[in-house]
Amino acid sequence: MRSRPVLAAAAVAVAAGGLLVGLYTPAAQAAGACTVDYTVNQWSSGFTADVKLTNTGPAVTSWALTWNFAGDQRVSSGWNAQVAQSGRTVTASSQGWNGPLATGASASFGFQATFSGTNATPTDFALNGVSCSGDAPPSTPPSSTPSSTPPSTPPSTPPTSNPPPPTGCSGASCDDFENQAAGAPGGNWAVTYPDCQGAGTATVDKSVAHSGTTSLRVNGAAGYCNHVFVRNAAILGAAGNVVHVRYWVRHTTALPTAHITMVALRDANDGNRDLRFGGQNGALQWNRGSDDATLPEQSPNGVAQSRPLPTGSWNCVEFKVDGTNGTMETWLNGTSVPGLLQDGVPTHDIDGQWLNRTYRPALTDLKLGWESYGEGADTLWYDDVAVGSSRHGC
Ligand code: CA
Numbered sequence: 001m002r003s004r005p006v007l008a009a010a011a012v013a014v015a016a017g018g019l020l021v022g023l024y025t026p027a028a029q030a031a032g033a034c035t036v037d038y039t040v041n042q043w044s045s046g047f048t049a050d051v052k053l054t055n056t057g058p059a060v061t062s063w064a065l066t067w068n069f070a071g072d073q074r075v076s077s078g079w080n081a082q083v084a085q086s087g088r089t090v091t092a093s094s095q096g097w098n099g100p101l102a103t104g105a106s107a108s109f110g111f112q113a114t115f116s117g118t119n120a121t122p123t124d125f126a127l128n129g130v131s132c133s134g135d136a137p138p139s140t141p142p143s144s145t146p147s148s149t150p151p152s153t154p155p156s157t158p159p160t161s162n163p164p165p166p167t168g169c170s171g172a173s174c175d176d177f178e179n180q181a182a183g184a185p186g187g188n189w190a191v192t193y194p195d196c197q198g199a200g201t202a203t204v205d206k207s208v209a210h211s212g213t214t215s216l217r218v219n220g221a222a223g224y225c226n227h228v229f230v231r232n233a234a235i236l237g238a239a240g241n242v243v244h245v246r247y248w249v250r251h252t253t254a255l256p257t258a259h260i261t262m263v264a265l266r267d268a269n270d271g272n273r274d275l276r277f278g279g280q281n282g283a284l285q286w287n288r289g290s291d292d293a294t295l296p297e298q299s300p301n302g303v304a305q306s307r308p309l310p311t312g313s314w315n316c317v318e319f320k321v322d323g324t325n326g327t328m329e330t331w332l333n334g335t336s337v338p339g340l341l342q343d344g345v346p347t348h349d350i351d352g353q354w355l356n357r358t359y360r361p362a363l364t365d366l367k368l369g370w371e372s373y374g375e376g377a378d379t380l381w382y383d384d385v386a387v388g389s390s391r392h393g394c
Contacts, residue, residue: 062099081109200228220370229369255279256376305339316394
């Protein structure tokens with residue numbers, strides 16, 4: 001136990017290949033209402049922030065965390081909270097299921113935003129109107145104090161485009177593409193153009209990679225005929241009825257409003273139609289090809305419980321499809337996404353539509369690529385694809 005209440009926390013962002021980590025920064029010594037971990041993953045014109053709020057004051061039945069941006073940051077979407085912005089002031093409000101917070105309890109949420117210039121970390125978090133630092137409300141800064149601290153400047157070493165350190169891709173069921181030559185995919189991977197062939201292309205790329213020097217590059221184009229996938233009909237063989245897939249993906253353009261598919265898996269128990277993982281309304285989404293059911297449901301509340309796929313950085317996607325009971329779970333960078341959890345119990349806004357009928361998938365292939373049905377183009381890279389009967393991790 002601490003002898004004093006936990007003090008304010010703000011996070012400091014340090015650019016390193018776009019991966020930024022939050023740090024605690026004790027501030028004042030008065031009792032504060034909360035601590036905040038603020039972890040940023042940023043690219044040239046935008047970022048996502050994962051925010052962990054810990055209540056260090058009395059228990060609350062709902063929460064609103066507020067802060068002010070110092071720059072021109074603009075929130076475009078949020079998840080696990082209703083995130084609204086007015087001017088520079090942002091208010092993140094709890095949702096029904098994560099509102100109650102006992103003393104010491106935490107809730108996590110996130111948001112995506114745009115910015116230009118610098119992306120300073122907020123320092124004035126307040127929980128339900130009470131400053132997290134315990135400071136008095138902001139007052140006019142003392143004008144007589146010369147600024148002895150240097151102004152915020154970019155890191156002296158320029159951010160590089162290097163990906164995070166490679167993670168394990170061991171075992172026969174993990175493919176890092178390192179044994180492939182540039183150009184047309186080979187081995188168990190073959191390019192397919194469902195329906196008709198157009199501008200979409202898929203190649204082995206030696207210039208961008210998560211591990212090593214090699215990845216799979218997909219140039220996805222808008223328009224129905226530009227579908228392109230690289231298909232592997234052998235990789236699911238070792239998984240059995242409970243399929244776990246982990247892959248790393250780096251994409252370029254934010255998910256469009258229109259429906260797109262990035263990963264498709266043929267389902268022998270659904271007329272060989274595909275189970276499709278992609279996006280809609282700017283957030284990740286599952287779609288069942290046979291009846292167009294979506295997970296989450298595409299209501300505002302449903303979409304808010306999914307997540308956008310960050311652009312310009314490598315992101316770890318994991319999913320589980322359990323053919324024995326029909327359940328599914330999806331993780332983005334190690335965190336389970338509420339809107340992409342299909343737990344077998346119909347929940348409005350999430351898996352109510354999906355569970356309108358019995359679902360017992362038997363998946364027989366894995367296809368990585370890009371499938372638009374009208375709008376939405378992207379360039380993306382896949383690497384370190386692991387398949388098994390349990391989670392592989394990131
Ligand atoms: Ca690789």
